[in-house]
Amino acid sequence: MDPVALFTLQLLNALSLSALLFFIALGLTLIFGIMRVINFAHGAIYMLGAYVGVTTQTLTGSFALSLVLAPLAAALLGLAFERSALTRLYAREHSAFLLVTFGLALALTEAIRLAWGPDPRQAELPAALAGIVFVLDEPFPVYRLVLIGAGAAAALALWLLLHRTRLGLLMRAASQNAAMTAALGNDVAAVRAAVFALACGLAALGGALAAPLFTAYIGLGTSVIIDAFVIVMIGGMGSFVGTAVGSLLVGFAQTFGNFYFPELALGATYALMIAVLLLRPGGLFGREE
Amino acid sequence: MSSTMIGRRAALGAGVAVLAAPAVLRRARAQAGPLKLGVPTAITGTWAALGAQVVRTCRLWAKTVNAQGGLLGRQVEFLFEDTQGVPANCLRKAQEMVERDRVNILLGLMASSEALAVMPKLAEWNALFISSVNGAGSITAEHWVPNAVRANISGPMGARALALHLRDSPQTDYFCLSLDYAWGRSSVETFEGLLRGIGKRSIGSVFAPVGTRDYSTYIARIRQANPQALYIALTGDDGTAFLRQAAQFRLFERMPIVTETVDMLFTRPAGEAAIGLVGGSRYSFAYDIPANAAFVQRFRAEYNELPDTYDGEQWQALDVLMAAARRANSTETAALVAAMRDLELSSVKGPLRIRACDGQAEQQGFVVRVARKEGFPHPVPEVIRTYPAAEVTPACRSATFA
Numbered sequence: 001m002d003p004v005a006l007f008t009l010q011l012l013n014a015l016s017l018s019a020l021l022f023f024i025a026l027g028l029t030l031i032f033g034i035m036r037v038i039n040f041a042h043g044a045i046y047m048l049g050a051y052v053g054v055t056t057q058t059l060t061g062s063f064a065l066s067l068v069l070a071p072l073a074a075a076l077l078g079l080a081f082e083r084s085a086l087t088r089l090y091a092r093e094h095s096a097f098l099l100v101t102f103g104l105a106l107a108l109t110e111a112i113r114l115a116w117g118p119d120p121r122q123a124e125l126p127a128a129l130a131g132i133v134f135v136l137d138e139p140f141p142v143y144r145l146v147l148i149g150a151g152a153a154a155a156l157a158l159w160l161l162l163h164r165t166r167l168g169l170l171m172r173a174a175s176q177n178a179a180m181t182a183a184l185g186n187d188v189a190a191v192r193a194a195v196f197a198l199a200c201g202l203a204a205l206g207g208a209l210a211a212p213l214f215t216a217y218i219g220l221g222t223s224v225i226i227d228a229f230v231i232v233m234i235g236g237m238g239s240f241v242g243t244a245v246g247s248l249l250v251g252f253a254q255t256f257g258n259f260y261f262p263e264l265a266l267g268a269t270y271a272l273m274i275a276v277l278l279l280r281p282g283g284l285f286g287r288e289e
Numbered sequence: 290m291s292s293t294m295i296g297r298r299a300a301l302g303a304g305v306a307v308l309a310a311p312a313v314l315r316r317a318r319a320q321a322g323p324l325k326l327g328v329p330t331a332i333t334g335t336w337a338a339l340g341a342q343v344v345r346t347c348r349l350w351a352k353t354v355n356a357q358g359g360l361l362g363r364q365v366e367f368l369f370e371d372t373q374g375v376p377a378n379c380l381r382k383a384q385e386m387v388e389r390d391r392v393n394i395l396l397g398l399m400a401s402s403e404a405l406a407v408m409p410k411l412a413e414w415n416a417l418f419i420s421s422v423n424g425a426g427s428i429t430a431e432h433w434v435p436n437a438v439r440a441n442i443s444g445p446m447g448a449r450a451l452a453l454h455l456r457d458s459p460q461t462d463y464f465c466l467s468l469d470y471a472w473g474r475s476s477v478e479t480f481e482g483l484l485r486g487i488g489k490r491s492i493g494s495v496f497a498p499v500g501t502r503d504y505s506t507y508i509a510r511i512r513q514a515n516p517q518a519l520y521i522a523l524t525g526d527d528g529t530a531f532l533r534q535a536a537q538f539r540l541f542e543r544m545p546i547v548t549e550t551v552d553m554l555f556t557r558p559a560g561e562a563a564i565g566l567v568g569g570s571r572y573s574f575a576y577d578i579p580a581n582a583a584f585v586q587r588f589r590a591e592y593n594e595l596p597d598t599y600d601g602e603q604w605q606a607l608d609v610l611m612a613a614a615r616r617a618n619s620t621e622t623a624a625l626v627a628a629m630r631d632l633e634l635s636s637v638k639g640p641l642r643i644r645a646c647d648g649q650a651e652q653q654g655f656v657v658r659v660a661r662k663e664g665f666p667h668p669v670p671e672v673i674r675t676y677p678a679a680e681v682t683p684a685c686r687s688a689t690f691a
Contacts, residue, residue, distance in 0.1 A: 001513045013505035020503075118338065120529055120558035132539055138512070141537040144505070213537075214502050214530045215558050223500050258497075258506040265469075266498050 005136035010255055012135065016144035018251025019151025020213075023206025024224055025231040025243050026158060027199030033175040033238030034195045035090070037097040041081075041104040042203050042228065043221025045074050048108060049204025050216035051116055057123040066123075070208035071201035078200030082193045090192075105221070113218055120217035129212075143212060150209060154202070155244050162240060171195055175238060227254075230269055234276045236286020245284060249276075323366040324359070324620055326610075327392035329382040331399040334373035338525075338554055342599035343397040343422065344369055349591050350607045360614055368392060372403060379403035380410070387414040393622045394419070396606055401425030404437075411436035415622050417629075421606035422599055426688025429649040433686060436622065438629050438648035440606035440641070442681075445688050447550060447569040448483055449681045450654030454567075454674050456487040460545065463489065464516035466507060466531070468523055469496035476522035476549050486690075492516050501527060504534045511540070519546045528555035536562030551657050551670050553597050563659045564668045570657040572601030572638060573670045580608075581637040595669070601637050608636040609643065609650065642678070646685035654681030 024046050031039045049070040056066035081104060089096045124130070125143055132139040162168035170191045173181040182188040207220070214220060231250050235242025250269055257268030264271075276284060328347055331340035347367045355364050368390055372379040379398060386392040395418045398404045404423040411418055411434055418437045420428060424444035428437070463484060467473035473496060481491045493514045497507055511519060519540070523531050528548075532555070535541065541564070551568035574585045574595045584604055588596040596604070609632070614620050617628035630645035642651045657670035683690055 001509075001515070006509060006513055009509055010506065013503070013509065017503045017505070118341075120526060122529075122533070122558050122560050124560055130537070132537075139539045143537060210502075213534060215526070215533065217526050217529075217558070219526065223502055254503070255506045259510055262495050262497075262507075262510070265501075 001138065002136065005138050008136055009138055009140060010259060012140060012144060012148070014252040014255035015151075015248075016147040016251075017255055018247045019147045020206060020210050021224070021227055021231060021251055022151045022244065022247040023154060023209065024203050025228040025235075025247055026154070026240070027202040028228050029232050029235065029238055029240065029243040030171075030195050030199045030202075032232065033240075034171060034178075034192060035086075035097070037094050038101075038229070038232075039196075039199070040098060040101040041108060042199070043225030044105040044108040044112075045078065045200045045221070046203040046207040046210075046224060047216070047218070047221035048077070048112060049074050049207025050211040050214075050220055051112055051121060051207075052204065053208030053211050054121045054123045054216045055116075058121075063123075063126045063129065066208050067205060071205040074204030075197040075201035079193055079197040082196040086196065087189065087192075109218065109221070116216075118218060120215045122211070122215040125212045147209060151247075154205075158240065167191070167194060227269065230273050232283075234273055234283055236280075236283030239283065239285035242283055242285030323364040324361075325386075325390055325392050326365060326367050327370075327383065327386035327390070327395045328367050328397035329370045329372045329379050329386065329395065329403075330397040331374040332369065332371035334375075336374045336399045339422065339599050340371075340374075340397075340399055342597055343399070343603050345592060346588075346596070346600045346603040347397065347607070349588060350604060352591075353587065354611070360611060361618065361620065363620070372399065374400045374403065376400070376402045376406035380406045383407050383416075384410070384414070387416050393417060394610065394620070394625070396610070397421055397603060398423060401428065404428055405432055408432060408434050408437050417622050417625050419606045419610055421603045426683075429647040430683075430686050430688040433647045435648075436626055438609065438643050438650070440609040440643075440650045441602045442571050442638075442652060442654065443649065443688070444479075445683055445690070446652075446654060446681045447571060448479055449683070449690055450656055450674070450676050451547070451549070451569040452483045452487055453654075453676055453680060454656040455484075455489070455547065458518075458545075460517035461489045462492045462517045463520050463547075464511055464514045464518075465491055465494035465520045466511065466523070467494070467496055467521065468527055469498050472524075473522045477520070480520050480522070480549070491520075497523075497527070499527065502530055504531045505538070507531075508535060508538050508540060512538075512543070516544060518544050521546060521548050523548075523555070524552075525555055526558075529558045532556070532559035532566065533562040536564075541565045550598070551659060553595070553670070556659050556670070557667050560667060561661075564661060566659045567673070568657065570655040570670060570672070571598050572596075572605070573598075573655065573657055573672070574601070575657065575669060575671050576601075576638060576655065577672065578637060578639050580635055580639075584637045595665075605636040605638055605641070605650075608634060609641065613643075640678075644685065649682065651678040651682045653678055 028042050052073050053066040053070040056069045057063050085100055129143045131142045133142055170186055174188050174191050178188050231246035235246030253268045253272045258265045330343050351365045351367055354360055368386055370382040372382055383395055393416045399422055401423040404420055420439040421441050426443055426445045429439050465477045467477045477494055484491055495510055546566055548568035551570055556563035612634040613625050613628040613632055617624035629643050632643040634641050639653050654676040655672055656674040658673045659668050660671045661668050
């Protein structure tokens with residue numbers, strides 16, 4: 001294969017992987033930004049998105065509808081969970097939050113196993129997305145280009161939400177100083193609920209988008225959540241721009257690392273994280289706390 | 290016959306030492322009751338999906354046999370225990386079954402390492418082991434014991450069938466992709482040896498960590514190496530993810546993809562993406578054999594599903610047990626072991642002969658290709674080559690083909 005073509009393909013591969021990672025890492029960082037805690041259930045929500053997406057597509061035949069229903073279902077679940085369980089924990093130690101979200105992760109995984117069974121689920125991509133394009137005479141799946149576009153669109157939409165809407169303003173305010181935001185007469189509880197639901201919806205959208213590549217299976221969440229944690233650490237906890245940059249760095253490190261140093265495949269991501277944390281302990285765009 | 294034996298044993302028990310009486314009486318009671326078959330297998334853990342096949346097929350077999358009046362007039366009852374595929378667990382559970390439940394026939398062991406842990410104890414336990422899953426060559430070679438038989442096709446036999454098929458194919462340069470752990474690495478090593486044996490070569494290999502999701506970078510590597518064919522040793526979710534992405538990159542159009550064993554557990558979730566995959570086959574519902582057609586029909590009626598690899602292998606192992614019990618007219622260990630020698634029968638994979646020298650069932654070797662087929666919701670394996678037993682069975686007590 002021509003070296004330029006190879007490099008271009010790898011570039012596109014890295015971008016599509018980054019896009020997939022971005023959806024789940026973004027939700028994690030949003031929740032951290034406003035609640036100062038890691039949501040352990042995020043991987044399970046991502047997996048739920050994959051299952052709901054595949055089932056929607058199997059029942060209705062519409063991939064587009066699966067990209068609507070999966071995030072919607074996860075957002076509603078997230079909202080219900082935040083209102084019923086998490087809202088009681090904000091005044092407590094962070095460890096309570098970790099335990100409860102970890103519990104949700106376990107319960108959700110088992111619920112999915114009961115509802116869908118232990119076998120992986122899959123649905124075929126619609127013909128329009130299943131094709132290939134030729135990039136420098138090499139076939140490249142259209143769907144991976146769609147993923148890159150979806151990742152970029154999500155980044156743009158989130159940036160607009162954060163910087164151009166009142167909800168975004170409140171989210172940023174609550175992340176800087178929740179007590180002051182509440183004292184100024186804003187409903188911080190509603191902002192928290194909205195952020196949690198939004199983050200769950202994003203994770204589920206990521207899961208639904210990932211299903212055509214990986215299928216929906218028990219354990220899908222566990223494998224991806226570790227990468228997402230790493231991204232959030234690299235980018236800086238709670239930083240939107242940091243998450244975007246972190247997703248790209250991890251996507252590129254994995255794609256190019258596995259290619260040139262396949263024996264060190266698992267190490268590339270962690271080497272990157274260690275290097276970043278040595279230079280900037282708070283992450284690239286984060287504050288030290 | 291069995292009732293006179295019980296009478297004799299009970300009389301003997303009553304007549305001999307008082308100390309031994311409770312044990313002998315318990316044995317006599319056990320003899321009169323159902324025939325208990327011990328299945329220490331992987332019900333949870335890595336191999337749970339395979340263990341589930343073993344368990345459901347044993348249940349179906351018990352139901353079928355019991356409806357016909359049992360085995361030699363005795364109802365059959367399976368005792369299942371979870372080993373999680375761990376040899377130490379398997380040894381302990383098997384021992385419990387033998388000592389507590391008076392089991393003398395063990396089946397359905399999952400990992401070869403479990404079988405190898407149990408086999409040295411068989412003589413001491415006076416028990417018989419019929420392998421239905423275990424592939425390691427040494428089970429019927431250097432580690433064979435007379436109380437063990439292998440009804441299933443061994444790993445080397447499966448590899449042999451695939452090698453015979455590839456010998457006749459035009460491709461000479463292969464690239465290998467496998468999971469980075471013991472099984473994957475040994476599978477590639479075996480395959481590379483097998484290629485050398487048929488005058489072909491491996492031009493490179495790459496090992497992906499277990500749990501790899503995005504295979505695009507490995508696909509790029511394969512394309513860069515530009516082999517004429519690709520060999521994969523991937524299982525479960527990893528195999529499924531690779532097949533889907535390989536199909537999305539149209540890799541099948543560039544080169545044939547070959548795998549050690551085609552198993553529906555990983556080809557079914559891959560959907561259309563598995564079409565074209567060629568590999569060895571331990572068992573498939575697609576084998577065109579009358580006994581298999583009957584089994585598949587019964588299985589689908591019971592479970593509304595197609596039997597998979599270890600369903601068929603387990604059924605065949607139970608057919609071996611039935612044939613031996615009928616030949617011996619007994620389910621005592623020594624009588625069964627004697628009856629297994631050169632036992633001939635026909636089961637779901639066609640004619641079988643248990644050879645006396647190492648307990649291996651000589652049987653046909655199959656090579657399959659995944660294809661779309663009328664009447665099935667997902668692509669299924671179809672048989673492309675069948676090799677007679679003589680071509681795929683190694684010499685006695687050997688795991689290699691000289």
